[in-house]
Structure formats: structure tokens, C-alpha cells
Amino acid sequence: MNASRLFREFFESEKAGGLLLLLVTLLSLTLANSPIQSGYIGFWETPIGHHSITHWINDGLMTIFFLLIGLELERELYGGELSNIKNATLPIFGALGGMAVPAGIFLAFNFGTLTQNGAGIPMATDIAFAIGILSLLGNRVPTSLKIFLTALAVIDDLGAILVIAIFYTETISFLYLGLAFSILGGLFILNRRNVHNLIPYLIGGGLMWYCMLNSGVHATITGVLLAFIIxxxxxxxxxSSYRLQHALHRPVAFVILPLFAIANTCIAIDNNWQEGLAHANSIGIIAGLVLGKPIGILLFAFICVKLGIGSLPKDLQWKQILGAGMLGGIGFTMSIFITLLAFKNDGEDVITYSKIAILVASFVSGTLGFLWLKMSLKK
Incomplete structure (x- = not known):
């Protein structure tokens, strides 16, 4: 398998971005539990217009992150690993297992309770963190494993986007939703007429984002829709697609995702924080990410190969697929994002305990995945 220049660039930016995410998360947690706690946490809740700084980051800047994810998915579908159905089926099946099994484990602990709405939380994989950890293993990592994990995480993100759109939309304004899709239709016509100038697409995307924000459907969905219209x-x-994707790599990796991490991990941890880990919700998140992800990814990938639908790359073994599955348990960005949507009406305590559970599960998954792959990959 040959990685394209753009794929290598994407991998390198995600690698450095993942390490930066780790540093800013530790910094944010430290400041949130320091003598300047109240001022630091209060800063992120400062209102700008009708929304807080955190809200603008989550609903505004993260739309750009989803635009990049959409562009990457489009490239994979047209000219990358996902363009060949035989190659694509393995990460597709792996991603499906990595979503279904963790959600099932979470519901086993939470079905019929007030927190059952959080089933989408352990379904997500943080692509930046996962690739960042994988990169620490250096050149012992085969390209096919990098591509498998990247494709898996991209498909996983698409699944998370669909979950957000379907399950975390409460009330819909059909007027604004209609306007959003009318703008999308106009941009589609520009696409069909071979208009390659990015400016009308970006202006139309901004208007579509505003309509989507007021429609009730989460505004970040705009990013993915726009990606497939460019x-x-x-x-x-x-x-146009290549130029925009190339331009977005570094701002997303080094500005947008770190800002999201800082704003959403300023968690004041009290002395009894570990008690929150005993809640069914926290157990479901941790078990879903730490156990559900590797089990689901390995099991579904194995079924895919045994059915003859896909094939295991020649330079990979099943134990390395299991290691990639462990790294898939690093939920972080998307898991926190879904937490904010799932429990926005259930109080700060549920959100705080969920975030702590995500951090614990992501740390355990990342550590286990790193150690397992270090032992199973040749130097």
C-alpha cells in the first residue's frame, strides 16, 4: 500500500496535533484545579452575543474540524483506501464493530435509566490522539496499519456525525432546515457547472451554518455536507478540494482541536471524584471504550475476512488489529462532544463525571494500545 503525499501530510499533522492535545489537556486540568480555578473556568463561560466562548468553539470552530473530516473521507472514497471495495471493507467492518459493541456495553449498564441517552459516547474514536500515540512507535509501524487506523477513525467519525444528526436533535425548525438545504442545492448547482472558486462555497457554507444552527440540527453537520459539495x-x-484540505490541516490540528480540548477539559475535580466512576454511566463509558472498542473492531474485522468480503493486509497480523482497536478506545474529542449533546439537560455533575470517565478510559486505552503494539511490532 502506498500512502499519498496528502495522506502522509495528514498523518504528520495529526501526529503532532495528538501530542499537543495531550499537553493542553494536562494544562487545562491543572489550571482548573489551581488557585485561579474560578477565574479560569469562568473565562470559558464568558458570553459573546447569546452564547459562551465554549459554545462558539463547540458549534462554530468544530464545524471547520468536521469540514476537514468530510474532505478526508471524500478523498478516501474517491482515491484512497476506501475507493477499493476489497480494501475498504476491513476498516468499514472494524468501524461498525467499534461502534456497535461499545454502544451495546453502555446500554447493558444504562438501559432504562436517565443516562441511556449517552450510548453514543463510547462509539467515538479521537483520530488525532489515536494517530499521535501510534506515531510514538516510529518506523516500526507498517503503512498498512496507519492506513487501517486512519480509515477506521474517519469512518468512525462519520458514524458519530450520523448519531449526532439522528439521535441528538430535539426540535427542528423546518423553515431554517429548508433554507439550509436550499443553499446546499444552490452550491450543488455551482459544483455541476464546474465552478471551482472556493469563495462562493465558503460564503454559502457560512450561510448554511447559520440556518443549520437555528434549525435545531447540530450546526457542525454543515461541515460534512459542505465537504462533499466542494x-x-x-x-x-x-x-478546490485538495487546496482547502491542505489549508485546513494545520489550523485544525494546532488551533481548533487544542482550543476545544482546553475549553472542554477545564474540569474542577473534587476530592470525591472517584465516586463518580462508580456510576452506571461512567462504568458504561469506560467499559465501552476500553473493552468494547478492541473487541468490536477485532471481532467484526475477523468476520469480514472469514466471510471473504475483505482481506487482511499481508504485512499485518490479528494481534496488530487488536492493538489498533485498543487505540480506537481513545474517545476524547468526539466522546466529549457527544457528552455535551447527550446530557445538556441533565446537569453539570453528569457531564463532569462523564468527562472524567472519558479521560480515564482514553488514558487506559492509549497506554494499553501503545504497550501492546510495542510488543507485537518488529523494530
């Missing part, structure tokens, strides 16, 4: 062409360096 002309892909032959995928070359001069195409």
Missing part, C-alpha cells in the same frame, strides 16, 4: 475533480494539487 469540487473534487481529479483530486490533484490544483483542485
Amino acid at each position: 469540487p473534487y475533480g481529479d483530486g490533484g494539487k490544483k483542485t
Whole structure:
């Protein structure tokens, strides 16, 4: 398998971005539990217009993150690993297992309770953190494993986006939703007429985001829809899709995701924080990410190969797929994002305990995945 230049660039930016996420998370947790706690936490709740700084980051800047994810998914579908159905089926099945099994484990602990709405939390994989940890193993990591984990995480993100759109939308304004899709239709016409200038697409995307924000459907969905409307062409360096994806890599990896991490991990941890881990919700999150992810990814990938639908790359073994599954248990960004949507009406305590559970599960998954792959990959 040959990784394209854009894939290598994406991998390198995610690698450095993952390490930066780790540093800013530790910094944010430290400041949130320091003498400047109240001022630090209060800063992120400062209102700008009708929303707090955190809200603008989560609903505004994260739309750009989803735009990049959409562009990456589009590239994978047209010219990458997912363009060949035989190659695509393995990460697709792995991602499906990595979503279904963790959600099932969570519901086993929470079905029929007030927290059952959090089933989407352990379904997510943080692509930046997962690739960041994988990169620490250096050149012993085969390209096929990098591509498998990246494709798996991208498909996983698409699944998380669908979960957000379907299960975490409460009330819908059909007027604004209709306006949003009318704008999308107009941009589609520009695409069909071979308009490659990015400016009308970005202006239309901004208007579509505003309509989506007021429609009740989560505004970040705009990013993915816009990604598939921007002309892909032959995928070359001069195409609109390539230029935008290239331009977004570093701002997303080094500005947007770190800001999201800082704003959403300023958690005041009290002396009894570990008691929150005993709640069914926290147990479901931790078990779903730490156990459900590797079990689901390995099991579904194995079924895929045994049925003859897909094939295991020649330079990989099942124990390395299991290691990738362990790294898939690093939920972080998307898991926290879904937590905010799932429990926004259930009080700060539930959100705080969920975030702590996500941090614990992500740390355990990342550590286990790193150690397992370090032992199973040749130097």
C-alpha cells in the first residue's frame, strides 16, 4: 500500500496535533484545579452575543474540524483506501464493530435509566490522539496499519456525525432546515457547472451554518455536507478540494482541536471524584471504550475476512488489529462532544463525571494500545 503525499501530510499533522492535545489537556486540568480555578473556568463561560466562548468553539470552530473530516473521507472514497471495495471493507467492518459493541456495553449498564441517552459516547474514536500515540512507535509501524487506523477513525467519525444528526436533535425548525438545504442545492448547482472558486462555497457554507444552527440540527453537520459539495475533480494539487484540505490541516490540528480540548477539559475535580466512576454511566463509558472498542473492531474485522468480503493486509497480523482497536478506545474529542449533546439537560455533575470517565478510559486505552503494539511490532 502506498500512502499519498496528502495522506502522509495528514498523518504528520495529526501526529503532532495528538501530542499537543495531550499537553493542553494536562494544562487545562491543572489550571482548573489551581488557585485561579474560578477565574479560569469562568473565562470559558464568558458570553459573546447569546452564547459562551465554549459554545462558539463547540458549534462554530468544530464545524471547520468536521469540514476537514468530510474532505478526508471524500478523498478516501474517491482515491484512497476506501475507493477499493476489497480494501475498504476491513476498516468499514472494524468501524461498525467499534461502534456497535461499545454502544451495546453502555446500554447493558444504562438501559432504562436517565443516562441511556449517552450510548453514543463510547462509539467515538479521537483520530488525532489515536494517530499521535501510534506515531510514538516510529518506523516500526507498517503503512498498512496507519492506513487501517486512519480509515477506521474517519469512518468512525462519520458514524458519530450520523448519531449526532439522528439521535441528538430535539426540535427542528423546518423553515431554517429548508433554507439550509436550499443553499446546499444552490452550491450543488455551482459544483455541476464546474465552478471551482472556493469563495462562493465558503460564503454559502457560512450561510448554511447559520440556518443549520437555528434549525435545531447540530450546526457542525454543515461541515460534512459542505465537504462533499466542494469540487473534487481529479483530486490533484490544483483542485478546490485538495487546496482547502491542505489549508485546513494545520489550523485544525494546532488551533481548533487544542482550543476545544482546553475549553472542554477545564474540569474542577473534587476530592470525591472517584465516586463518580462508580456510576452506571461512567462504568458504561469506560467499559465501552476500553473493552468494547478492541473487541468490536477485532471481532467484526475477523468476520469480514472469514466471510471473504475483505482481506487482511499481508504485512499485518490479528494481534496488530487488536492493538489498533485498543487505540480506537481513545474517545476524547468526539466522546466529549457527544457528552455535551447527550446530557445538556441533565446537569453539570453528569457531564463532569462523564468527562472524567472519558479521560480515564482514553488514558487506559492509549497506554494499553501503545504497550501492546510495542510488543507485537518488529523494530
